[in-house]
Amino acid sequence: MRAGRSNRIGVDIGGTFTDLVLIDAEGRLFHNKTASTPAAPEQAVLDGIRAIIAQTDLDFADIDEIVHGTTVGSNTLLQKVGARTGLITTRGFRDVLEIGRLRTPGMFDLQWSKPEPLVARRHRLEVTERIAFDGSIILPLDEDELVTVTRDLVDEGIESIALCFLNSYRNPVHEQRAGQVLSEAFPDLRVTTSVSVLPEAKEYERTSTTVVNAYVAPVLGKYLTRLEEGIAGLGINAPLLVGNSNGALASSETARSKPVFFISSGRAAGVVGGGRLGQALDLPDLVVFDMGGTTASASLVQNGELSRVSEYEFRAGISTPSRFIKAGGYMMSVPTVDVAEVGSGAGSIAHLDSAGLIKVGPISAGADPGPVCYDMGGTRPTVTDANLVLGYLPASIAGGARQLSVDKAREAIAGTLGEALQLDAVEAAFGVREVTNANMARAIRAVTVERGVDPRDFTLAAIGGSGPVHAASIAELLSIKRLLIPASPGVFTAMGMLAGDVERYYIAPFAGELETLDATALRELTGRLRQQATETLRAEGIADDCIECITEINLHFRGQEMTLAVPFDEPFDPAVVRGQFLDMYQSIYSYSSSDSIEAVSIRLTGRGLLPGKLDFRKISADRPEVAEPKSRRDVYFGRDSGWVSTPVYARPTAPRSLEGPAILEAADSTVVIPPAATARLDPQLNLHIELA
């Protein structure tokens, strides 16, 4: 049984840097940024572990747990480097995967192309079998035929097979039998049955989810093995936990068998960390806003609960903030922290459209050549260039490692944008910043306004290298008054890794009218799911008193397709659940209905509460305070305020209480406090800003 864990490492692999955070038994916090090694990501993790251990008085053997967010899943999809995968379906349905749901992400676009399916048509084969919608068997499974078609695939070099039969969610017997037959006939073949991943209706969503699992599994498995071997090689004898797309943790074994739950492994951790930080600071309602180099994202923590969705699409490039589109990506119906992403970040290029309107992104200057001010050959102005010209950023970054050229940035903005707009470089730069802020606000709107949630009731928690540079301006756009900038926003995602619980998810169809549901059958079903969850969590080393199970019932009005998940306790009381559903529905859609309410399925989340979980209250931060700013510089705060002489503080030694305008600089990010705002640093170095 794992108990008393104390020395924990959180790891988040990003495109440029691999961030590590170590919290020791005394609550001391260490962090480290190591250059990522995309070809063999574990290399940077191992280098980082060596480096961070060296900062402490610990030995490798003292490490009790490593928690890891990996981009291996998402990169495998992005770069199409997954296993050679085959798909076997019910006769007549080999093309379900490629047909998809038919929609396009944009309109009026004759030049768009569908993404290539992860399994080519030649590797999608059919077998004779058929289950009816009610689960009855219409045609038995032809096992000989199954082996024959699979042999063809194996001969073609297929390593991993997805099995998805029609209506298997109602009766899994054919799929399960087919899985058995294949495992016996082809012991080296990796087989994923759809019911093992997603026993839910809708053949495309289930097929796609299963195929992603089959496609990613061998790659992620090999990576985790290399990483575990490397960690053991260092002399660390500690479990490796992996963050899933829902912001929770699971053993590396679970990640190996169900990788589709781990595709957005890293992205969710920042939100989990935000939620934990909010809990520690008694701020239960947060918009967690993360802005990096090429994208920015927003997610909601409401009443201490993370906002989650039950399906999402992985897309190359940018996901629009519109949750309405089902198109153009690899669909996964798995629980995921609901993150809206926009394709603008600090490196996005600003340009004019043909009618003279400023646009920012989606093209990014990337790391090479980078923004114009890096002086590495970039000629197209980026958001970073605009921020530099306006005085928001220091003239050198990364602890003085890189000098920035304000002149080059100013010239590029004046030349590319200013002349055409008849604005000087400063006003044009401010325009770039404002358009960027509007784009960012769109991501936040997608997770607030779009759900009927008023962003003004929330605190904006800004993370990522550039989040704190823009946060105050974005908050103003949305009339948000309070901001929270955590102590180390640049490595906050890695910290978030240490804030998660272990979770496992179970779903089972359970259809019928709410009022007349069979209470006995429901009790048996939830009992079975609870038992499964408890056994699995025990096997992962969680003590019984640390296990909790959350049951939810998916409901809708008769005839609707989408459902709302309503939590329930036992004994199940339809009247209580009905009331909750109606309240929820009313608050989202501003109307309700007297129609009958139907149940669709039961979800159960088994949660293993980790005793050593990061507690932000316990992070110690003894530090000297320096009342005087280290310097002053002029910052442009818009046409009304104009240039304002602004004090600049080193964040680690900044005074406890501040009045805007002020700028706080640290190695991992810069914080902008606008005029008339007030700010205070709490004992854990989190910065709380109140806007005027």
Place this chain on the structure above:
Amino acid sequence: MASNLDPITFAVLKSAVESIVDDMAYTVMRTARSPIVRDVLDYSTTMCDAKGRILAQAKTVALHLGAVPDAMEALLRHYGDDLAPGDVIIFNDPYDGGMHLPDIFMFKPIFRDDQHVGFSVVICHHCDVGGRVPGSNASDSTEIFQEGLRIPPLKLFERGVPSKAIFDIIRKNVRLPDLVIGDLEAQLATCALGERELLRLVDKYGVDTFQSFLAEFLDYGERLTRNEIAAWPDGSYTFTDYIDGDGFTFEPIPIKVTITVRDSQLDVDFTGSAPQVRGAINSTLSFVKSATYLAVRCVLDGEVPNNSGVYRCIDVSAPKGTLLNPEFPAPVAARALTGYRVADTVLGALSKIVPEKVAAAGEGGNSVVCLGGYDKTTREPFIMVDMINGALGARATRDGIDAITNPSQNMSNMPVEVMEATYPVRIEEYGLRPDSAGAGRTRGGLGVVREYRLMADEAVLQLRADRYDTPPYGLFGGAPAASSRNLLASNGGDFELLDSKVTRTVYKGDVIRHEQAGGGGYGAPLERPLDAILEDLRDGKITPAYARKFYGVITDGRGIDEAATGALRAEMADSGAESAAP
């Protein structure tokens, strides 16, 4: 640009309005009841200013939205000086602002204090509005009175008070009142959301700034459009495409367009198109405008907003009493088909102006399969309205798309598992249709096949397909796609070919199969790289026979017989050169 509107506020308001309509679209999807709305997504959402000009439209059915200006005109004609907060207006009358009866328009005027600032607009295709056949969508009606309940512009809510009379009349006249009322509720919720969000914006920026924005935003749309059209060569460009027949006759029905480019203005004239027909494929002029706007919009830059400013640059006309501007009481239920063909025709003419921006013809619009009847024991009605999409034609530098929504819409498909659990059908096949694409340097997309076995004792089948006699055209030497086919196997027998438009009774165990047309090819097939041909062969997207016929490739499906292929291709190139000679 108006003096009190800086470019930044403009950009912020623009994206705000655009996200409101997406929020609205999402709300319909979440709250609607009928599969045609919630799964197939046959609906649209838009936001208009107080004068009824479109500000933004969501990524929903494009063909609905060009019709909003004419609908608005009807609404303002009836209620221009009689709109109050809390009013909700509905109608569906094709001869008074509507398109066809199943599409119920809903408008909610939005007020800040006493000032009228805009309208939320939601159009949903309802699963049934009464009339002679379930689904209210038959091709073979002969007058509008057969097509269902005709609703003139009426106040469904007056100052927040619902009209029991209208609700009751609708409830009594449709086959599936719970679904229809449920979908109307979804429309109401969506209109309310649009109102709430627009007011939030108006309150934040002030009515005056908002009004300046409206004017500038429409001008901006116009300016971007004119910039592009001005770069096109002046002149007149003609194209003709055909519909198979109206369900009564099998004579091809021509749609002819002449596009005249003059400076930055387009004149789109449909003179020369067929006279009004007996069957229900007549299309209101408003819908013809929709289809035209959408086709033109497809060749404009992606940044052009979807607002009324764009339409100022496009004049559309069709003589009265024709297929594209019928006289009352002509039937119009199946007019969607005509809209698709209008878009195909306009894009055909545009291919002569901006060849690199168009695609060859796609499948020709969704095919509609409707099965309706009553459960023998419960007497409960069922109406399945399924829409089959689609294939995109080949583009100048890339292949078309296999199985995709028609660009006139942004529709989805009904999951097979949902269909089987909802309706008395079993789906025997849903897949790509090999060899359906038009060959070319780039090939068209493959159409799809969908096969239904009826599990109820009997049902009325309405099938609306097209592209039987005039397959989707190829461009610049590309071959046309395969024609579509409707098939029926009754009493356990073999499949028999049906007409392109069918209304008939089918019985338990009957199997209905639709094989959809693909998309046309682009450029000479002999210029297609052998690698690409081989890839399609290996994927079973084309057969060896097809490869031989169109590409001169001799193959066993895996490898290419290079010598024989070289000889055949040389021969085809020669005969092609001969036939191309004058």
